[in-house]
Amino acid sequence: MPDPVPLDLCLQVNGAPRQLSLDPRTTLLDALRDHLHLTGSKKGCDHGQCGACTVLVNGRRINACLSLAVMHDGDAITTIEGLGTPDALHPMQAAFIRHDGYQCGYCTPGQICSSVAVLEEIAAGIPSHVTGDLTAEATFTAEEVRERMSGNICRCGAYSNILDAITEVAGA
């Protein structure tokens, strides 16, 4: 079979336009990791099962492995590198360090991207599976956070500490 024709696209990655010409089979995750060298987003399963590849697309979190890059022409992508840097940490990154909300570090960027998004989802009143009253304002509870974070697997088992980190940032 012939190779697919490359497609041109432009991603707004961490605030900067990035022009790419990609094999259309390229996932958003591989575009970020292999073509833009933003390897903070991790490939744990490549099947949407682990959450290590979580990034924010137009403000909402998705699994970058489950999405083809060419579907995101013009989209604004925020990766872990866009949240903060070693010299200028995002408050969530700093809280993960303080509470030791990670061990091997491989799921960590996805956990942090999800954590940031979860707080925004709660603030926006978006309900979850465990939200009792869909008409009431969503509230920050441990149960809500655990439910909303459950798409991000941490095999090292830092969950208890991750919840502490998120709780601190939420000011709850």
Add this chain to the structure above:
Amino acid sequence: MKFDTAATTNPIDRLRIIGQPADRIDGRLKTTGTAPYAYERQDIPGDMAHAYVVVAGIAKGRIGAMTLEDAQAAPGVLAIVTAANAGELGQGKMNTARLLGGPHVEHYHQAIAVVVAESFEQAREAAQAIRVTWLPEEGNYDLAAARTAMGDAGQEDDTRVGDFEAGFASAPVQLDATYTTPDQTHAMMEPHATIAAWDGGSLTVWCSNQMVAWTRGDLALTLGLEKEKVRLVSPYVGGGFGGKLFLRADTVLAALAARATGRPVKLALPRPLIANNTTHRPATIQRIRIGAGRDGRIAAIAHESWSGNLKGGDPETAVDQTKLLYAGAHRLTGLRLAELDLPEGNSMRAPGEAPGMMALEIAMDEMAEKLGMDPVEFRILNDTQVDPADPSRPFSQRQLVECLRRGAERFGWSRRQARPGQVREGSWLVGFGMAAGFRNNLQTKSAARVRLDGDGGVIVETDMTDIGTGSYTILAQTAAEMMGVALDRVAVRLGDSDFPASAGSGGQWGANNSTAGVYAACVKLREAVAQALGFNASDAVFEDGEVRLGNRAVPLAEAGALSAEDRIEYGDLAKRYQQSTFAGHFVEVAVDAATGEVRVRRMLAVCAAGRILNPKTARSQVIGAMTMGVGAALMEELAVDTSRGFFVNHDLAGYEVPVHADIPHQEVIFLDETDPLSSPMKAKGVGELGLCGVGAAVANAVYNATGVRVRDYPVTLDKHLARLPAVA
């Protein structure tokens, strides 16, 4: 430095930096996504090619024919390596099955080819185009059937003390029960991955591996190279849990692919291949017999375990803790190994003790109930301060009783209802469970180099790995304490075979041994510094970036750029004293009376594991292990297709591990302990202790909630639903 007598006071005992809950020094890299894992290296020269693995679709048999033409003609393809064109390959000492199979197939998803192409997408596409004709053969895949065929006969290598049969027969209270634990997969978040590049006859691999020296050696053996021609680099490891102790197919195939193409090659194992392609924790069938007097004292205890492995593989050593954990004059332990054609069984976090304690600690719970005793008191009554098989060998430290008492008090154990199935909260059945925790401490030689940068900074270099355990941080704390500098003045470089060989990460031996190796190198460096600055080494104090003695104080920077290398090695202290770590695990669960769903509500571990080098990272090790224990108790099981011989649920959707919603707040208490017989650090391992026993504590809590005893892990709702108390 030879460690062969009990440690006395040394600079570590100051505990200015060691023993403090320092944040991880690699935290800023990990939380910002800037720590480079194996597949992510951007600093490798050359035009990187991508590789994709092709695996066996049968469990046992041969490849009849492999048609490569379509794949070879696919766009971007650079090479296809199979056993037929790879050249002669050796076998690593730690490997049972070959890492590149064909024509003979030894297990399902054994690698049989690697496709190299310009891009990942091209390599993956071409790999699908390889056509294989299989010639399957009959295999043995069913441990239960093998155990039945093997029967109950003992073996010559059984360990016996006293006369178990007579002691058991005459005991007025007896338990004879069989428990099963399933095959489990490590499911570390980072797949096995390697970048390989050749420079003439020399090979460098950047990979994700726990044991740099072992794997370098086995890679050299496999490729027929001198060890000196192989460099292995593994500074960040995205989880291992034993699954990355050894050379695996990713590294061999990347090396072969790079040799075939003359280009650097990167390869990661796709997640759905990992469970069958790599190693796993073998399933066990465990028979436990305990005979006790009516006073609760154990007279006789036997623990036998059946497990399977490929020909040449080892048994799961699930009975080892039973030799040491409880008193009793008459004892029998034995391992039975069935030859199975499932993928290769090998170490997973706390091999032996993890499944062994899952069974033993339910048995102890059952026995306590038979005796009408509280399970905490039953264990305390049967505590031993010496090796039961050799009373002249005391434990170096053994605070099991303190762990249990402290835990019971903290947890509110006195509120437990001894009769199961009695506590209801609305639709929930509520239960408390506990178990002892036990895992041995292992002494292993470990080397390091420590350098002064001439500007007051210290650099540590060792091939030790950090698999999430916190090695970077505790090694920095050790060097900072020893050299008297602030923690942020220490740089730690790990995971490179160019550095001195360490203990590596496994068997919860990493922390104590690798820090002791840095300690040894620091002692040497202090001598060199003292000599350079004109101090008496044994009296000089290294503190606050200075070397001091009497009224004289000289900045460390004035010593210049000195370097020292040494290793810790051990005498016979582990022979003379049994070195082990202990815990008390306490769990509260709620079981939905209608659906049987189990929710873990509270968890507490009280641990006695020598000096805790960093309470923050050590606590993380324990809560992580407790989390894995919840998985083992309630959900983790590789489902075996006993007709076709493979693990069916071989990805992270089918193989369920705990997620956020499964895990409550977890509490960990470390007892104040130092063990001068373990090393100059007076520390012991803790990373596996936290897993040993916790699964049984969960299972015992479920029993206490429901009154339904489940002896086959995982305790899923189908196993107790039909027998739950009537819904009120």
